[in-house]
Amino acid sequence: MWSPKSYAQYQPIPSLHIRDFLVEAGPEILLFVIPSVAIALFYVSLFIPWNQNRQLRRWLLQNRRAVRQLLILNFTLKRLRPKLPGCSSCTAGRFELWDHDRNLLVFRCMNCRRNITVSVFQFQEVRQILNNLPGLFIVLRQLSYKPFDALGRHLQALCVETEVFARRYLRR
Incomplete structure (x- = not known):
């Protein structure tokens, strides 16, 4: 027979909350994410316009x-x-x-x-x-x-x- 007392002894596995995860793994995430984002932004802001300008110069010279x-x-x-x-x-x-x-x-x-x-x-x-x-x-x-x-x-x-x-x- 089911009773609240018998149900209480089967507690679910404690789940990790996002806050606990960030407290434990936050510094490592920041250590890898911030430089990755900085490198991606650097690439997008400098290399892509430089490459387009190079293509522009090449096309203008060819034509x-x-x-x-x-x-x-x-x-x-x-x-x-x-x-x-x-x-x-x-x-x-x-x-x-x-x-x-x-x-x-x-x-x-x-x-x-x-x-x-x-x-x-x-x-x-x-x-x-x-x-x-x-x-x-x-x-x-x-x-x-x-x-x-x-x-x-x-x-x-x-x-x-x-x-x-x-x-x-x-x-x-």
């Missing part, structure tokens, strides 16, 4: 022709924009590169979204832009792979002049 073409493209676009006629519908003068063809560039008004087509025969800068577009495509291809690492952020900064064109190209 210096494409970067040079992109810089020439940006400079030529800056030089061409003031020469473009004003928009016929809203009289604004802010145009972005929108599309291209073999001998044509299409610019889009940022206010009313009306397109202007400019040919090689109108401005000599159009031929320079068309000749340097392959550099932009190489940069955009790399940018589509890793847009958020150090190289991607650097390339995004280089593509400021062609931002709308780049976004359209990356969506394709």
Whole structure:
């Protein structure tokens, strides 16, 4: 027959509480955990950015022709924009590169979204832009792979002049 007295003689094995564990093993845990965390943080904060910068430098050296073409493209676009006629519908003068063809560039008004087509025969800068577009495509291809690492952020900064064109190209 069961009675409380008979139950009391079968006590469970005393369990270790977390507090007891930390009191006994705490110094050893701290001795191993703190240096491990410090080494991991040191690695993350120093080595990974250094490695990304090394990859950035390597990519820029391997593709210096494409970067040079992109810089020439940006400079030529800056030089061409003031020469473009004003928009016929809203009289604004802010145009972005929108599309291209073999001998044509299409610019889009940022206010009313009306397109202007400019040919090689109108401005000599159009031929320079068309000749340097392959550099932009190489940069955009790399940018589509890793847009958020150090190289991607650097390339995004280089593509400021062609931002709308780049976004359209990356969506394709």
